[in-house]
Amino acid sequence: MSELETLAAELDAADELAWLRTRFVLDDAVYLDGNSLGALPVSVPGRVADVVYREWGELRIRSWEESGWWTAPERIGDRIAPLVGAAAGQIVVGDSTSVNVFKALVGAVRLADEAGDSRRDEILVDATTFPTDGYIAESAARMTGRTLRPVTPAEVPDALSSRTAAVLLNHVDYRTGRLHDLPGLTEAVHRAGAYAVWDLCHSAGALPVGLDEHGVDLAVGCTYKYLNGGPGSPAYLYVRHDLQPRFDSPLPGWNSHARPFGMHPAYEPVAGAGRGRVGTPDILSMLALEAALDVWHGGRDRSGGGEGEGVTIESVRAKSLALTDFFLRCVSAYVPEGRVESLTPATHAERGSQVALRCDAAADVMKRLIHQGVIGDFRHPDVLRFGFTPLYVSFADVERAGRVLGETLGETLGVLG
Known part of the structure; x- marks a missing residue:
């Protein structure tokens, strides 16, 4: 040896x-x-089998209430929250990372619009970002009438100005593994009066993030990497508590309506992080993710494998x-x-x-x-x-x-x- x-x-x-x-x-x-x-x-295969055969196969439509399907996006969000340094009530699970990047970035620009400062006509985006984030940022800029300016994370402090509405950054570079300075860059964005949006795909579940501690405005992340949620498992959206009443999602859907079963023609958003919901949740993959998160919360094994420490x-x-x-x-x-x-x-x-x-x-x-x-x-x-x-x-x-x-x-x- x-x-x-x-x-x-x-x-x-x-x-x-x-x-x-x-x-x-x-x-x-x-x-x-x-x-x-x-x-x-x-723990995942047994849980998925139970969802398919008992909750869907036997309870059918009753599972939306009796099995907790309806509350799953917020419930599972609260289980992810401690892994990214967030208090409960700020994360909703659902949709893909790309969709959530779009919600978060457009939502951030709309928050900047509330100040009534017409000079904030620019979005900064990480020039080294995963390609989809750049594509989404370009579309969001066109939709909101902004100019998109790609810069490296190191260039962000000098690129910020009174023109900046929002900044989209990756916490960890997907290609090199470089960890960027989330606390320092978030503080710089706030000093400029802009809003910070972070992509946590390559950090959540691998290292401390500290969303609440560092005052991050909005964040998104996937769950199929270090959170082990499975291929195509739903992503999540973080909206800081104090911003939730003003968060204006560009994708309002019946799931985020204050009275979703009222079928009203006018949209009225629900209170809280649930404003980030859009349509019917993907229950099979969402509950597979919930079972995967058991590893973090005491190592519980739903198939009877006992209990360990958190x-x-x-x-x-x-x-x-x-x-x-x-x-x-x-x-x-x-x-x-x-x-x-x-x-x-x-x-x-x-x-x-x-x-x-x-x-x-x-x-x-x-x-x-x-x-x-x-x-x-x-x-x-x-x-x-x-x-x-x-x-x-x-x-x-x-x-x-x-x-x-x-x-x-x-x-x-x-x-x-």
């Missing part, structure tokens, strides 16, 4: 979150793609940093010199829960890794991405991934040589 294998075993033996690994459906592969799709929690986001963050540190150490030890370059910041304050490595022939390298049971992903043109979900990734996984990467790149170097 090598020195790094021995160290991995010691780290796993001391890992206070190691017991959570049994709460997921895993195989012999090293799964480092949880930043794209989280692993399946063992999981804190602080403990998850500590393990995330330890995992990524160890991976970088393994890469340094195993990978031939000069074959990869880390795009992920070395400093903890600027690192999310993934490591991105620039590598020649990256697409082919990732295919080889996957064939050998180390599953990450590839981003055009030359980036290998490895996501570390602390709930189920072990240090032994990390050592194996670094070793296989080194062997693969060594073989590739030999072929190219």
